[in-house]
Amino acid sequence: MKLSIGAMVEPGSTRTNKTGSWRTFKPIIDVEACIGCGTCSMFCPEGTIYKVADKYTIDYDYCKGCGICAHECPVKAIEMVMEEE
């Protein structure tokens, strides 16, 4: 990456760092059970849960597997499962 004078860098360029590799447990949303409240998306420290047509979906490129989404979902629609190789 080239830096300009004053060391200005590309906005949002941490995106090049895929933190999904940090994950031990993976959150899986049960779309049938999801009521679309958005709680998970609001609390995710990575901002990596997006609304897609009334339901929510996780971008696993960045999810670190913290489990906040599963812990806070009011209808327990998210399950944390062990990552496989």
Place this chain on the structure above:
Amino acid sequence: MQEELFAPGHRGCAGCGAAIAARLILKGSGKDVIIVSPTGCLEVISSPYPESAWKVPWIHSLFENAAAVASGVEVALKSLGRKDEAKVIVIGGDGATIDIGIGALSGMLERGHDITYICYDNEAYMNTGIQRSSSTPYGASTTTSPAGKVSFGENRPKKNLPAIAAAHGIPYVATASIAYPKDVIKKVKKAISIEGPKYLQIHAPCCTGWGFDGSKTIEIGRLAVETALFPIYESTEGKVTSVKKVKRKPVEEYLKAQRRFSHLFKIEGGEEELKKIQDIADSNAKQFGLDQ
């Protein structure tokens, strides 16, 4: 879909409360802002050279002078006649705000700059190895206030910066917690809409420094509010205008969930210290009328 102004890929720990605070602040402020951040966790995790998590103009100051740098930015916007284009916001940790930068902050508040100063309060110096700050609460064990045979941890009460800020007679002071995201967003919106200096302190639990599982960041934040150890309120020109009432829980529920307080449940005399912490909560509840 609302655009994420704080991009993923940042280096915050899994379950980072400061990252949640940054996301919520930007949801409240929108993109027409200039953010100043002093040294601290948020600065470290969001700007690993040569990357940036920020999708808004952002400048890193020294540890002690974020409020002074922000004052310069605000005055520059004024003299260029471009004040309508962006709101100036500082986002700093408790170390930079409540310890190191308090002089510059007081100057900023006293000179009347149109700036919203936001402290995300994780109650110690976290990225450097969990050293106590003046915002560390009574009884917490940190690497520089370690609990052991001769000490039960931090022996001074948490410094009350919202009260110090309010004593400047500024138009808006508020506290909030990331556990109540709509309240954070609402207060950020309100703060930036008011002309003059504003101070906001947002409680942001730190799983690494406080010692709890990263999935519980929000739960712990909620317990701090529900036990009245972190009272949520707004004040205008030094007068409290609104408080978040709670159905109060005993402080043990909050304390026992964190490693930094675990010694209080084991050491001799721990019970007495627990009682002192309950007294702090009771006095907060009384002062702000927090009980439902």
